Amino acid sequence: MEQASTGRKTRDLERTRAALLSAAAEAMAERGTKVSLAHVAERAGVSKSGLLHHFPSREALIVALVEDANRRFRETVMAQLDLSENEPGKLLRAYVRALCSPSEALSQYFTSAPTWAGVGQVPDAAEALQADAAWWSQQLGADGLHPERVLLVRRAAEGAAAALASGEESPESLAAMRELLLGLTRGAAVPA
Numbered sequence: 001m002e003q004a005s006t007g008r009k010t011r012d013l014e015r016t017r018a019a020l021l022s023a024a025a026e027a028m029a030e031r032g033t034k035v036s037l038a039h040v041a042e043r044a045g046v047s048k049s050g051l052l053h054h055f056p057s058r059e060a061l062i063v064a065l066v067e068d069a070n071r072r073f074r075e076t077v078m079a080q081l082d083l084s085e086n087e088p089g090k091l092l093r094a095y096v097r098a099l100c101s102p103s104e105a106l107s108q109y110f111t112s113a114p115t116w117a118g119v120g121q122v123p124d125a126a127e128a129l130q131a132d133a134a135w136w137s138q139q140l141g142a143d144g145l146h147p148e149r150v151l152l153v154r155r156a157a158e159g160a161a162a163a164l165a166s167g168e169e170s171p172e173s174l175a176a177m178r179e180l181l182l183g184l185t186r187g188a189a190v191p192a
Helices: 002-031 037-044 048-054 058-079 090-099 104-110 123-141 147-165 171-185
Strands: none
Touching: 002 037, 002 048, 002 058, 037 048, 037 058, 058 090, 058 123, 090 123, 090 147, 090 171, 123 147, 147 171
């Protein structure tokens, strides 16, 4: 019986942690990284001491949010990986498909941790963002395509996703950009 109780307690802790991260992401999207921990706790439906049990400081919470956003984005990209593609650029194509396909997860990513005002002022959060960018650079660099092609396609896909999230692009124009960028990963030239 004790093991069932321990499992339930672990699930409750995980649910509380997830609720706190979700509430913090929403609150920081509205108010930036200076939002009060009391506001985050209230929004999550827990006490401030409950929040502090999971995250001992605002900085720890911000770092956890950045790491969570990075993890969720990697999962989104990896879900787009087509292992049957037997040519260079497989990961970059997954990256393009993930960024250039309208989704709630992607929209949350582009309106959360990487764009919060002040996140770069938290040293451990800035370090987590830099480490994630370096990881992507390394992984995409080992994908078999010329580094300049990788950089061009990567940055174009990121810009397209950010433009969609901010309302500057329509899903239709995003789909057209997706096809163009996927073609570039296979060596196609930019149309004249």
